[in-house]
Amino acid sequence: MMLVIRNLSVAFRRYSGLFSQDRVGRLSEIDLQVARGEVIALIGHSGAGKSLLAHSILGLLPGNAIVDGEIYFDNAPLSEAVLRTKRGRDIALLPQQTSYLDPTADVRSLIRWAAERAGKSPLIETRLAQVGLSHDVAGLYPHQLSGGMARRVLMAQATAGGARLLIADEPTAGLDPANCDIILQLLRQQADAGGAVLLITHDLATVLPYADRIAILNEGRLCCLAPIAAFHGAGDDLGSPYAQSMWRALPQNGFDAHA
Amino acid sequence: MPSQCGVPCRRMVSTLMLEAENIGLSFGRRRVFSNLSLRLNPGEVYGISGQSGCGKTTLGRVLAGLQKPDSGQVRIDQHALATQSQWPVQYLYQSPVMAMNPRWRIEKILREPGPVDGDMAHTLGVQREWADRYPHELSGGQLQRISILRALGARPRYLIADEITAALDPVAQAQIWRALLGLTQTLQLGIIAISHDEGLLGRLGCDDRRLKLGHKPDNGLARTEAAASGQEPVVGR
Numbered sequence: 001m002m003l004v005i006r007n008l009s010v011a012f013r014r015y016s017g018l019f020s021q022d023r024v025g026r027l028s029e030i031d032l033q034v035a036r037g038e039v040i041a042l043i044g045h046s047g048a049g050k051s052l053l054a055h056s057i058l059g060l061l062p063g064n065a066i067v068d069g070e071i072y073f074d075n076a077p078l079s080e081a082v083l084r085t086k087r088g089r090d091i092a093l094l095p096q097q098t099s100y101l102d103p104t105a106d107v108r109s110l111i112r113w114a115a116e117r118a119g120k121s122p123l124i125e126t127r128l129a130q131v132g133l134s135h136d137v138a139g140l141y142p143h144q145l146s147g148g149m150a151r152r153v154l155m156a157q158a159t160a161g162g163a164r165l166l167i168a169d170e171p172t173a174g175l176d177p178a179n180c181d182i183i184l185q186l187l188r189q190q191a192d193a194g195g196a197v198l199l200i201t202h203d204l205a206t207v208l209p210y211a212d213r214i215a216i217l218n219e220g221r222l223c224c225l226a227p228i229a230a231f232h233g234a235g236d237d238l239g240s241p242y243a244q245s246m247w248r249a250l251p252q253n254g255f256d257a258h259a
Numbered sequence: 260m261p262s263q264c265g266v267p268c269r270r271m272v273s274t275l276m277l278e279a280e281n282i283g284l285s286f287g288r289r290r291v292f293s294n295l296s297l298r299l300n301p302g303e304v305y306g307i308s309g310q311s312g313c314g315k316t317t318l319g320r321v322l323a324g325l326q327k328p329d330s331g332q333v334r335i336d337q338h339a340l341a342t343q344s345q346w347p348v349q350y351l352y353q354s355p356v357m358a359m360n361p362r363w364r365i366e367k368i369l370r371e372p373g374p375v376d377g378d379m380a381h382t383l384g385v386q387r388e389w390a391d392r393y394p395h396e397l398s399g400g401q402l403q404r405i406s407i408l409r410a411l412g413a414r415p416r417y418l419i420a421d422e423i424t425a426a427l428d429p430v431a432q433a434q435i436w437r438a439l440l441g442l443t444q445t446l447q448l449g450i451i452a453i454s455h456d457e458g459l460l461g462r463l464g465c466d467d468r469r470l471k472l473g474h475k476p477d478n479g480l481a482r483t484e485a486a487a488s489g490q491e492p493v494v495g496r
Contacts, residue, residue: 043428044428045398045400045427045428045430045431046398046399046400046426046427046428047398047399146311146312147311147312148310148311148312149312170426173425173426175311175455176309176310176311176455177310177455177456177457178310179310179311202426202427202428204428204429205429205458245430246428246429246430247429249428249429249430249432249433249434250429250433250458251432251433251456251458251459251461251462252458255433255436255437255462256433257430257433257434257437
């Protein structure tokens, strides 16, 4: 197993008065394993805790977070010290917002920095070609990129360090089908080449053809972990009512509005 | 005629057709679209699709009166944009949080265009207890419901729905669109639905009112002509 998450809970400390604090639970008792060669899609509505799970794996939670449970990468516990050596190298994040791109650097520098951080050679044109961008994009700055192009630059950055585990947070949000396919295809290739992908998204229909298993988060709990084969017909094979309602609400299924 | 309190009489304006005639727009040397025409009647849905960077949002902004076209005209019931004191088209954004003042509570945000209609709030699933929260304390789906309710407070005849459910889960998407489709009937509201999701557009009953914008060369650099047919005029129904 490349990634093992055992009994993970995340809560936040919040001041409820001048001297008293509350604990607000956001993720509860998450158990999830990602194997080599696998794409797992983590689905949930907004606020379900999807990004939070990604940030817990990467140790990017804010200071008032309280984390319980264990996370293992390659069978070794992912401590802060281990994370420091893995982040951006063995484990990479493909972030949700394209505002993660440094606005003062052109695409060439962005990709070069990402590669050099992990001790890889820049290979700007090859990396751009891999994500379907032409070489003249290298001279552009983030504000000159369309949403789909910016996302592909982020993808080129995330893969430049040769990461084995890629955590992609809503990589297709706001993209048209052609661009979605390009990104998802790249993630699939990443897994097929011996890596693993945790693909966080709200878009169940789009990721189905590319994922191996689907995990559904609801109110901070994993309510469903099923192979993609379970998503067919009326969704009767799905154990969880929440997963069923999500499946049946798709435009290509019932467009059913009952939650 | 607008009444004393500034609320137009619904029955009198309900036959207004939204019309774009031969509109064109460029950003510098880059032509986004040209010779584009479309028509929409109240109570109908018009679907606009296309790849990212093809000008869907720009077209939506032009129809909403947020941007002037370089050529051509946008009219409602034969009246051009400039002659209308209040343009009865409201624009809905993909991420509503960007269209709300982060320091205002939901109640104040909703009241900006006018009094809040309780029935409408119920139809859209906007809950009373959200009133004293700030935008960042609500989810994307909740905020989108609020942004629709706010837009309806301005008594529009048309809504431009620009990827409004692209960031939402399937259940919220179905709930919001079912509510909007209900409003096209009860309020005779016309909706321009901008989406790259053909499956979704197929659910909105706009099969004979569709426009597919643009084409894009392979290198990913956004350069778009009016339509796949290049210089030919694009004519919606």
